[in-house]
Amino acid sequence: MSDFLKLGGRGEALAWSFLKKQGYNLVEKNFRNRFGEVDIIAKKDGFLIFLEVKTRRDDRFGIGAESVDWRKRQKLTRVAQAYLQAHGLENRPARFDVLSVTWDGVQEPAFLLLEDAFSVET
Secondary structure, three states, X not given: OOXXXXXXXXXXXXXXXXXXXXXXXXXXXXXXXXXXXXXXXEEEOOEEEEEEEEEEOOXXXXXXXXXXXXXXXXXXXXXXXXXXXXXXXXXXXXXXXEEEEEOOOOOOOEEXXXXXXXXXXX
């Protein structure tokens, strides 16, 4: 397994531990459909949340959330819409959150949670 994949997997584990402390309740992890993948689907405060986790060793090239560009938002939107439709949840309040994890593998990880990070892309 590449260092990149190891970092991403470890980042998602750290992310979930952080999110639980923030009151998120897990629905699914690494949900995939024909449109792509979303890292975490969770519930909190009556919302169904589609959450993208981005992990970096440092912020030399920017925080992870900055890599959730227009194309990634489009993909996440399609995944979420299909998920909601397949589960009969079209009228359920939903949002997109992005969590940046910065962790060098030695020091404590740093988290930056962007709630309601972007609106549905059309």
